[in-house]
Amino acid sequence: MNAILEQIQKAIEQGHSQETIELVRSAIRDGVTAKEIVEEGMFPAMKVMTEGYKNGDGDIPRILTTARCIRKGFDIIEQESEGYRQKKIGKVILGTVEGDLHDLGKNLVGLMFRSSGFEVVDLGVDISEKQFLKAIKENPDVSIVCLSSLLNTSVQEMAQVVKKLRRNPNRTYKILVGGGAVTRELAEKMGADAYTETAADCAMLAKKLVEESTEEAKK
Ligand code: B12
Structure with a gap:
């Protein structure tokens, strides 16, 4: 090296x-x-x-x-x-769910996405379902929506947002969840498309998801 x-x-x-x-x-x-x-x-x-x-x-x-x-x-x-000035791989909307003010992990996730060539719209912390939906509406080219939660008390809120995001009839994005309070099992149960334990892994996974969606769209 x-x-x-x-x-x-x-x-x-x-x-x-x-x-x-x-x-x-x-x-x-x-x-x-x-x-x-x-x-x-x-x-x-x-x-x-x-x-x-x-x-x-x-x-x-x-x-x-x-x-x-x-x-x-x-x-x-x-x-x-x-x-x-590389061509962006895709656009990510990122936020910590309502009731939760922890942002260190979310910020790392944002950094990993940016350094992997994604454009990142970071909504910040304590983000409600309404705010996520508004951001999606304002960014119709979004390819990944990332939700972070560190509090057990916010996981319910996260599940609710995931449910709503899945129901969006104009959905073009994958839903990725993570944070200290989330496990793979919980992520699957709430219907998220993907989960990773660390920030380092999530940008790689998202890249794969975007490539798969592009391939599917070509078929
Ligand atoms: C720092 C900290 C705080 C800081 C937050 C500062 C900040 N700007 O973020 C402050 C002091 C504000 C705080 C407040 C509180 N905290 Co606090 N806090 C912590 C602490 C010590 C570290 C969390 C952290 O930043 N870790 C480092 C980051 C890098 O890790 P991470 O967020 O998990 O992220 C990694 C992965 O999870 C992943 N990831 C994160 N997000 C996402 C998203 C996606 C999509 C993906 C794929 C991956 C991913 O990537 C990251 C890196 O690999 C933890 C204890 C601990 N050791 O975890 C408690 C902890 C999270 N806090 C806790 C609690 C209870 C609170 C308070 C309620 C305390 C109180 N009574 O006031 C308040 C809540 C305030 C609120 N409404 O949010 C509990 C939560 C328990 C639970 N599971 O419900 C913990 C676990 C402490 C404990 N053992 O009790 N806290």
Whole structure:
């Protein structure tokens, strides 16, 4: 692997945001592509962090500093990489459901989608069924709707929103759910199209879902 990509990964894992910015800038100047920086430098750091979290050895301050470094690196790519103007794979609407104010996981999901080439409409936290439906109406080209919930008390609300989103006669999107209060079993029960445990996996899965929908539409 290109040495600078390894350095980017290390800087992010260690939470050094200024160093991340300088390394990403320097990689762009040296002709490393945005795709390589994201997929071989930033993505692996994110993966290490979310795996750690899954196994119980990721702490919140560490998650925050990692997310901040990725965010900063990504800002530099958007501002300075000519080659970044890639065609968007699809559009994602993302929000934490009503009653729930947790947003760290949702923000990571948003970052992963953006760095995988999706356009992201982040509605924020405490988002009602009405607000999700309004956003879908305003973005008829949406391909994925993502709901996040960390509270058991909000899972009911999430199930309600999923039910409504499924019934939409103009549905062109897949529904993806996640967050600490959601399990695969719950996701299936509420009728979501997909669930992943971590942010790192969900953008990959969404890419697959969008490709499958495009294939189906061609038939
Ligand atoms: C930080 C935190 C807070 C912060 C939130 C700050 C913020 N800006 O988000 C504050 C202090 C505000 C807070 C408040 C509360 N909290 Co709190 N909080 C936490 C804590 C410690 C960490 C959550 C977190 O950010 N984790 C890190 C992120 C990265 O993980 P994550 O969100 O799960 O996301 C990952 C995956 O789930 C996935 N993911 C997330 N969303 C999505 C969406 C999709 C579509 C997909 C595919 C994947 C995905 O990707 C992420 C990365 O891989 C947890 C305990 C814990 N250790 O989990 C309690 C916790 C979630 N909180 C809890 C509670 C009860 C509360 C309060 C009710 C406390 C109170 N009595 O006031 C309030 C609720 C406020 C409200 N209305 O929302 C409980 C929830 C219990 C439950 N299951 O119902 C927990 C589990 C603590 C506990 N053990 O009791 N909290």
